[in-house]
Structure formats: structure tokens, C-alpha cells
Amino acid sequence: AQSVTQLGSHVSVSEGALVLLRCNYSSSVPPYLFWYVQYPNQGLQLLLKYTTGATLVKGINGFEAEFKKSETSFHLTKPSAHMSDAAEYFCAVSDTGGFKTIFGAGTRLFVKA
């Protein structure tokens, strides 16, 4: 069975500071990994995804994530936070083929001026 653990339900950073949101996964098969962002009262939007190939994945809005198989991690980073980055972020895993996508509990990012 697959599962996702997001460390920290809330993360607060200052504008211009590094953003680091942590995600660890469990999967019995090579996983596909995703980060989605959700703004208040809206659906989820894909930030980036890892399927195969390069383990460092770049996404929209300056975000990137690195797949580390040995650590079963897929942490999300952004070098410099912007006020518009304040939202809820979800890490997700699916088996190869995207048959079933499991989401983590989410991390709410606060950005202070």
C-alpha cells in the first residue's frame, strides 16, 4: 500500500526566505510523485511531478523538488518566498500508471512580510 507523510502541518517563512516543505512516501513499486498547490476555496493545481529520469524536477512559480529514493523523500523547495506563495501544498504518490493517487494531509505555507 502507498502512503504519504508531510512533516509539519504549518510552515511560516519571511518573504525572500527559503521555502522547504517536507514529504516522505511509502510505495511497494516505483512511484510517481507530485506536488499540488491549493488556494482557499479552490481545487488543486499541479506544481510539478516526478515520473522517471532526472531526479531534480522543476515546476511552476520557481518551485523544484528532488526525488531521493534512498530516503524515500520528495521535498519541495523554492529559493525565495513571495507573498503569493501563501497556500496549502499537498504531496501525492501514485503507482506507475497513475492508477490511484494518494495525497498527504497537506502543509499550509504562511509568508510574512
Next chain:
Amino acid sequence: EAEVAQSPRYKITEKSQAVAFWCDPISGHATLYWYRQILGQGPELLVQFQDESVVDDSQLPKDRFSAERLKGVDSTLKIQPAELGDSAMYLCASSLALFETGELFFGEGSRLTVL
């Protein structure tokens, strides 16, 4: 840009009443999902369709929830009777097909409040 359409955006109902949500996926997307998102939690899959067939409804509370996608295009999720614990955001998502890279495209959701 193609979007997943959902209605209604907001629904307030009393417990024991019936409620229905509608979803129209992106044109050409064969796979359709209904997720439930309780406030402060991640989305939980309720049911997944491939065309008009259910491929996974293991987490759907079948005593009160039903879902259909009769012509393999739009879909309806029904709750009857609604209970207080059903208050949540109901998200519809679609993807091109089951066996591809798995990106889901979400609608804006239907927020249900049960009084």
C-alpha cells in the same frame, strides 16, 4: 484553457436531505475521480471511473453515496441521506487515461455544509 466544471460551488442542506453534485471533465479525459476533502486534511478518493465503468469505489460509503457516469462524460455524485459528518469539499478531477503519467486536473470543488 480547458477546465473541469463542477456545480454547485456551495451547498447548504439539513441532515437527512438528499444532495447531488455534478462534474464535467476536460473533453477527451477518460478517467474521472471524485475526492472528498475534509477541512484541514488532504483529498480522499471516493470513486474513480474509466469511461463509464467504476474502477475503484472501495472508499465510497455505499449505504448513502452513489456515483454514476452514464455516457462516460459528465458525472453525478449523490448523497442520501446527508449526515453532519458529510460536511466537506467534494472535488472532481480528470486525467487523460489510467495508464499514463497520472497528472490530475481538478475542478474548483463543491463545498457542502450539513446542518
